[in-house]
Amino acid sequence: xxxxxxxxxxxxxxxxxxxxxSIDYNLDIFEEGLVSSLFAIELMTFLEKNFExxxxxxxxxxxxxxxxxxxxxxxxxxxxxxxx
Numbered sequence: 847x848x849x850x851x852x853x854x855x856x857x858x859x860x861x862x863x864x865x866x867x868s869i870d871y872n873l874d875i876f877e878e879g880l881v882s883s884l885f886a887i888e889l890m891t892f893l894e895k896n897f898e899x900x901x902x903x904x905x906x907x908x909x910x911x912x913x914x915x916x917x918x919x920x921x922x923x924x925x926x927x928x929x930x
Contacts, residue, residue, distance in 0.1 A: 852897065852918045859892050860914065871914040886911060893917070899924035
């Protein structure tokens with residue numbers, strides 16, 4: 847899977863859980879009040895199941911999850927064996 851596939855799946859998941867019909871990949875979903883802290887936990891579970899990454903306590907930085915582009919970077923880094 848590549849960046850475009852990650853971005854598409856992540857944006858679809860976010861749109862499915864909000865009232866958005868489209869999403870700017872740089873939109874801060876937390877700052878805009880589109881999602882809650884509970885959603886953040888659900889998002890992490892989604893990432894673990896769909897992209898075979900492990901989200902650890904060290905990864906719990908809102909910067910990693912605030913927008914689609916950051917989430918894609920996070921997933922790519924984790925899949926490449928890196929620490930975020």
